[in-house]
Amino acid sequence: xxxxxxxxxxxxxxxxxxxxxxxxxxxxxxxxxxxxxxxxxxxxxxxxxxxxxxxxxxxxxxxxxxxxxxxxxxxxxxxxxxxxxxxxxxxxxxxxxxxxxxxxxxxxxxxxxxxxxxxxxxxxxxxxxxxxxxxxxxxxxxxxxxxxxxxxxxxxxxxxxxxxxxxxxxxxxxxxxxxxxxxxxxxxxxxxxxxxxxxxxxxxxxxxxxxxxxxxxxxxxxxxxxxxxxxxxxxxxxxxxxxxxxxxxxxxxxxxxxxxxxxxxxxxxxxxxxxxxxxxxxxxxxxxxxxxxxxxxx
Numbered sequence: 001x002x003x004x005x006x007x008x009x010x011x012x013x014x015x016x017x018x019x020x021x022x023x024x025x026x027x028x029x030x031x032x033x034x035x036x037x038x039x040x041x042x043x044x045x046x047x048x049x050x051x052x053x054x055x056x057x058x059x060x061x062x063x064x065x066x067x068x069x070x071x072x073x074x075x076x077x078x079x080x081x082x083x084x085x086x087x088x089x090x091x092x093x094x095x096x097x098x099x100x101x102x103x104x105x106x107x108x109x110x111x112x113x114x115x116x117x118x119x120x121x122x123x124x125x126x127x128x129x130x131x132x133x134x135x136x137x138x139x140x141x142x143x144x145x146x147x148x149x150x151x152x153x154x155x156x157x158x159x160x161x162x163x164x165x166x167x168x169x170x171x172x173x174x175x176x177x178x179x180x181x182x183x184x185x186x187x188x189x190x191x192x193x194x195x196x197x198x199x200x201x202x203x204x205x206x207x208x209x210x211x212x213x214x215x216x217x218x219x220x221x222x223x224x225x226x227x228x229x230x231x232x233x234x235x236x237x238x239x240x241x242x243x244x245x246x247x248x249x250x251x252x253x254x255x256x257x258x259x260x261x262x263x264x265x266x267x268x269x270x271x272x273x274x275x276x277x278x279x280x281x282x283x284x285x286x287x288x289x290x291x292x293x294x295x296x297x298x
Contacts, residue, residue, distance in 0.1 A: 027129035049100040081110035085125035197226040234263040
């Protein structure tokens with residue numbers, strides 16, 4: 001076998017490895033034990049918009065536009081995943097931003113470790129960078145929408161709440177539950193049984209189970225909300241089922257308006273009408289009595 005023939009399998013392996021590195025979607029960067037960059041695959045070059053350069057680690061962040069997750073603070077050498085891996089750290093899921101001066105900023109998750117030879121000598125380090133820009137953008141959009149929704153909910157004076165299939169609160173505004181003396185964070189994961197008397201909690205639970213079972217909402221139901229100390233409030237409550245993408249009921253969303261003052265005013269009005277009727281009846285009886293006595297006296 002000639003030298004060329006003996007080298008051919010190694011060359012083929014090298015070609016295959018190069019093709020493999022150039023065609024993976026994740027960025028792969030490696031350096032030798034002195035911190036000199038030795039590998040910069042296609043994805044990494046696209047992330048940075050720059051070719052591989054043999055520059056010291058002190059200049060990596062500036063030359064390759066490496067930033068912390070805020071996208072504004074440039075990384076120090078000690079922040080850079082490849083440098084950390086070279087120091088012996090097993091780097092896992094480090095979020096970073098590459099913001100090329102003439103390109104599009106990308107958010108990446110980086111992981112890597114030091115490389116050692118068979119004899120234990122350090123050969124260098126390698127990191128793999130996965131582009132999570134779209135996922136991060138979707139998460140930020142969702143967080144923004146969630147914040148806007150919470151602000152809207154908290155500025156509505158009615159109690160608004162979401163519950164899962166077991167009646168546990170999954171999201172509430174600051175008015176729910178009424179007089180619970182608990183912040184929204186303290187309400188999440190609890191049920192009506194943690195705040196109200198058994199009678200009211202049981203009735204609400206059964207209503208909600210029926211809504212989820214039938215898919216039919218409850219609209220403007222007047223209900224008496226009783227607390228363990230015996231105090232009570234009156235509510236006008238609407239509850240509707242929530243559905244997932246497959247059309248399955250996953251819980252309920254409710255909005256309850258405190259109508260205690262209205263109920264009290266109604267009761268006072270009814271009591272006043274009763275008192276007026278009783279007074280009119282008594283006055284009528286007295287007139288009849290006076291008329292009777294007047295007739296008898298003649």
